[in-house]
Amino acid sequence: MLLKATTIALIPALILQGNRVKKNILRLDEPAGERIGQMGHGKALSILILGDSAAAGVGVEHQRDALLGSVLEQLQHDFSVQYCLHAKTGYTTSQVTRSLDELETQHFDIVVTSIGVNDVTKLMPAELWIEKQSRLYQQINNKFTPKLVIAAGVPPMQEFPALPNPLAWLFGQYAKKMNQKLDKFVAQQAHMRWIPYDMEQYKQLNLEMAKDGFHPSKAVYQLWAKQVVAHIRDVF
Numbered sequence: 001m002l003l004k005a006t007t008i009a010l011i012p013a014l015i016l017q018g019n020r021v022k023k024n025i026l027r028l029d030e031p032a033g034e035r036i037g038q039m040g041h042g043k044a045l046s047i048l049i050l051g052d053s054a055a056a057g058v059g060v061e062h063q064r065d066a067l068l069g070s071v072l073e074q075l076q077h078d079f080s081v082q083y084c085l086h087a088k089t090g091y092t093t094s095q096v097t098r099s100l101d102e103l104e105t106q107h108f109d110i111v112v113t114s115i116g117v118n119d120v121t122k123l124m125p126a127e128l129w130i131e132k133q134s135r136l137y138q139q140i141n142n143k144f145t146p147k148l149v150i151a152a153g154v155p156p157m158q159e160f161p162a163l164p165n166p167l168a169w170l171f172g173q174y175a176k177k178m179n180q181k182l183d184k185f186v187a188q189q190a191h192m193r194w195i196p197y198d199m200e201q202y203k204q205l206n207l208e209m210a211k212d213g214f215h216p217s218k219a220v221y222q223l224w225a226k227q228v229v230a231h232i233r234d235v236f
Helices: 002-024 067-075 092-101 128-143 166-188 199-203 218-235
Strands: 038-040 042-049 078-089 110-114 148-152 192-195
Touching: 042 067, 042 092, 067 078, 067 110, 067 128, 067 218, 078 092, 092 110, 110 128, 128 148, 128 166, 148 218, 166 192, 192 218, 199 218
Parallel strands: 042 078, 042 110, 110 148, 148 192
Antiparallel strands: 038 078
16 A cells, blocks of 8 residues: 555656656667577577567577577577577566467476566556466466576566656555465475575676666676576476
């Protein structure tokens, strides 16, 4: 209730700052590169990456430097990886769920998701968001029968250089509550893991975000991929 009341009180400032951010933020394209293919040698493994602009690799110029490419680079010497990237800038949880109809029903050993920022910008309550997330993961399980699902946490948007306060602070509060719900949800699913978006760790390692101040950089994607691969190796 307190967050809802605060949101209402901040509406005039949010509208002003939101319009200013949309006008001034640097627009980055999704990176070039193959989104479906095979790489590596060794044990057969299939991976599907789903989500929004971060899953799509915005912030770098080529998929080899994005999450997909960084995961493949770290797995290619031990696994023959069949991969598919299905992600688009601006996607919310509901849009990702609907977009699954575009994919054939098939098996993937691993599904990696990155979704939430665009739900935050719509000021979606965490209770509603986790309901939408639950429906998404149910559809993932039914359609792709994965042995492992890795969910990336919502980034702490109060730390995004592109966002001014109080907009950044408010987005950060929504992201925090979403992550609390996601953490509990994942803990109840035996085949799921989650990866918190640890901005403090990035700062300690002197890792900067992309030049738009809103998306991961190559170095951040590499660290994120390392966390994904650690879960994959633990299971497979």
